[in-house]
Amino acid sequence: MEKILLLAHLDESGSALPRAAREALAAALELSSALAAPLTVGLIGENVEAAANSMVGCGAKILATTGAELSQPRYATDSAAIEAICRKAEPTLVLAPATSRFARVMGGAAQLLGGHIDTHITALAAADGAPRATRWFYRQRVEAVLTRTARPWFLLLDPGTRAQWDGPVCTASVENVTVTLPPTRTQVTCIRAPKQDEQTIRPDAKLLFVAGAGWTKKQADGQVHVADAEQLILGFLKGSGASLGSSKSLVDQTGEGQTALPFMSHLNQVGQTGATPRHPKGLSTCCHGEEPHVVGWRFIGERRAVNLDANCGWARGKADVLYVADAFQVVKAVNELLATRGKP
Amino acid sequence: MPNIFHIVVCASIVPDPLQTLEPISGPTGPALKNELMLPMVLDPWAACALYEAANLAAANPGSKLWLVSLAPKAKLQQVMMSVAQKVAFELVPVDGPLGGFTDAQSTAAALAEAVKSIAGLDLAKTLIFGGWESANRGAGVTLQVLGELLGTTEQFQGVDEITVNADGSFQVLERIEGGRHQVSTCAGAPAVLGWATGKLPEPRNNPQIGMANMRSIMPALQKAKAVKLEDGPKYLSVALPKQQRETRIVRDTPAEQIARELVDWITAE
Numbered sequence: 130m131e132k133i134l135l136l137a138h139l140d141e142s143g144s145a146l147p148r149a150a151r152e153a154l155a156a157a158l159e160l161s162s163a164l165a166a167p168l169t170v171g172l173i174g175e176n177v178e179a180a181a182n183s184m185v186g187c188g189a190k191i192l193a194t195t196g197a198e199l200s201q202p203r204y205a206t207d208s209a210a211i212e213a214i215c216r217k218a219e220p221t222l223v224l225a226p227a228t229s230r231f232a233r234v235m236g237g238a239a240q241l242l243g244g245h246i247d248t249h250i251t252a253l254a255a256a257d258g259a260p261r262a263t264r265w266f267y268r269q270r271v272e273a274v275l276t277r278t279a280r281p282w283f284l285l286l287d288p289g290t291r292a293q294w295d296g297p298v299c300t301a302s303v304e305n306v307t308v309t310l311p312p313t314r315t316q317v318t319c320i321r322a323p324k325q326d327e328q329t330i331r332p333d334a335k336l337l338f339v340a341g342a343g344w345t346k347k348q349a350d351g352q353v354h355v356a357d358a359e360q361l362i363l364g365f366l367k368g369s370g371a372s373l374g375s376s377k378s379l380v381d382q383t384g385e386g387q388t389a390l391p392f393m394s395h396l397n398q399v400g401q402t403g404a405t406p407r408h409p410k411g412l413s414t415c416c417h418g419e420e421p422h423v424v425g426w427r428f429i430g431e432r433r434a435v436n437l438d439a440n441c442g443w444a445r446g447k448a449d450v451l452y453v454a455d456a457f458q459v460v461k462a463v464n465e466l467l468a469t470r471g472k473p
Numbered sequence: 474m475p476n477i478f479h480i481v482v483c484a485s486i487v488p489d490p491l492q493t494l495e496p497i498s499g500p501t502g503p504a505l506k507n508e509l510m511l512p513m514v515l516d517p518w519a520a521c522a523l524y525e526a527a528n529l530a531a532a533n534p535g536s537k538l539w540l541v542s543l544a545p546k547a548k549l550q551q552v553m554m555s556v557a558q559k560v561a562f563e564l565v566p567v568d569g570p571l572g573g574f575t576d577a578q579s580t581a582a583a584l585a586e587a588v589k590s591i592a593g594l595d596l597a598k599t600l601i602f603g604g605w606e607s608a609n610r611g612a613g614v615t616l617q618v619l620g621e622l623l624g625t626t627e628q629f630q631g632v633d634e635i636t637v638n639a640d641g642s643f644q645v646l647e648r649i650e651g652g653r654h655q656v657s658t659c660a661g662a663p664a665v666l667g668w669a670t671g672k673l674p675e676p677r678n679n680p681q682i683g684m685a686n687m688r689s690i691m692p693a694l695q696k697a698k699a700v701k702l703e704d705g706p707k708y709l710s711v712a713l714p715k716q717q718r719e720t721r722i723v724r725d726t727p728a729e730q731i732a733r734e735l736v737d738w739i740t741a742e
Binding site: 202203204205208228229230232233234235236237239240241245246247248249261265266267268270271272273274275276277278311313314315316317318319320321322323328329330331332336369395396397398401402410412427431432433435439444445446447448449450451452453454455458459461462463465466467470 | 487488490494496503505517518573574576577578581608609610611612613614615617618620621622626627628629630631633644646647648649650651652653654655656657658659660661667669670706707708709710711712713714717718719720721722723724725726728729731732733735736738739740
């Protein structure tokens with residue numbers, strides 16, 4: 130019989146679970162039910178009491194490794210904590226959210242425990258008493274369903290792929306698991322983030338705004354209008370609260386010292402060599418290209434596009450609506466309307 | 474005293490991103506149609522790691538740079554014709570299967586053997602570089618497992634910057650959620666760094682570097698050790714996404730009217 134362990138760490142507040150962990154808990158509960166397999170939750174952090182209390186309703190046994198050294202993400206300490214919980218729980222299946230913290234350590238931890246791992250899981254199911262997982266290959270261009278017989282099998286679940294679990298807050302009974310942390314030569318010093326009003330990447334935004342290289346190309350008057358593009362894009366982000374994505378060609382211009390948008394970096398890049406964020410809606414502007422470029426908005430729900438080419442492969446068959454129009458004019462008009470109506 | 478690093482970059486080769494990919498069922502499991510015929514490139518994030526490694530080696534005289542690559546050696550030779558012109562390195566080829574459907578942990582085991590076989594490599598001075606995820610399997614697991622197999626537990630993923638201090642310690646910027654970076658300091662090598670894009674542009678081709686590299690690359694390819702990877706997961710289905718949307722095309726419409734429609738859509742729950 131399978132034994133499922135869900136691993137979770139605290140978020141940066143130090144007391145709550147990240148949303149991705151609650152989504153993974155929902156997936157773990159479904160799989161536990163489908164396989165009739167007992168579920169244990171393993172928490173990692175400095176003080177897990179509040180987080181444990183918030184998940185009492187799931188009915189799972191809760192284990193925890195705690196300590197000041199576990200307040201920060203760090204490979205050596207996190208892998209030791211994961212190892213300790215897994216040795217205590219002796220699971221056959223280990224589920225965990227693919228947060229940046231777990232994504233950088235879970236592969237090593239699986240190796241340490243003699244397990245096998247698959248990552249970027251977008252769906253889990255059970256058939257014939259065995260779990261099966263769905264994930265993408267070749268940068269979201271090929272989708273596969275797979276299974277393994279070897280155990281323990283670690284599965285890292287992509288955030289944003291399912292609704293999060295929620296339940297009443299009660300006092301939890303938590304079993305502490307002792308961990309001997311190894312000496313580490315790494316110290317986490319800080320988080321470096323753009324200033325609040327300069328932050329263009331917003332994972333929780335309802336809308337992804339994708340800017341393509343067309344914004345920095347010559348316009349109808351034969352001139353480039355990068356300053357106007359900057360003002361319009363930033364104005365749209367401010368008015369709509371959208372997260373900003375970019376095509377590779379546009380961020381490459383920034384790195385190569387060409388005339389480019391100064392607020393754009395490789396962190397904004399979506400697509401084959403960038404991110405594939407998940408947002409309910411996406412609006413692409415001045416984006417061009419065929420299938421390989423389009424993976425950047427593979428996981429966007431409703432999609433609309435503004436560009437001048439009605440046959441562009443980026444939009445046709447990929448977007449719900451394609452507006453064949455000048456993005457400069459459209460975004461300017463959108464910004465004016467958003468200013469009068471207020472931020473959504 | 475100067476900092477001397479032994480930098481080992483692990484990089485696979487992947488289909489050129491602009492190629493059309495079609496999965497097929499092969500004798501050993503899923504594969505890509507005409508995979509060996511597809512034009513290949515060095516894995517993009519691993520290529521960034523190579524350029525960062527070359528920059529680091531150049532800034533720390535006495536440092537050495539190896540490129541460990543697992544791929545069919547004929548394809549590897551083709552890719553090396555262009556990669557070799559970018560930066561100076563010594564190739565450590567491993568003749569093995571190509572593709573995203575191979576197992577990350579088996580791949581890491583083969584890479585670990587290759588790293589351990591490098592003559593003159595001092596593991597205490599070693600920085601293992603690579604892409605944090607490949608463009609084929611994209612698991613983000615290989616470097617972590619390789620680190621474990623080499624006993625290196627100072628590991629960083631999604632790295633965009635390394636700054637080495639005079640005492641050999643270094644500061645690392647790792648990508649985290651929300652377009653931010655986690656800043657860490659590490660007391661020094663050994664360490665594993667899985668790179669994201671980094672800060673450096675792709676170097677221009679330099680035929681002189683290319684010729685110097687190829688003098689050692691060709692003999693290395695001839696001596697490349699063949700490996701067979703252990704079976705990975707059992708694939709139940711492998712397919713291209715079928716989703717094709719019915720796109721409503723709006724033409725000859727004033728910008729103001731489009732804007733109203735867009736704002737209604739954006740603000741709708």
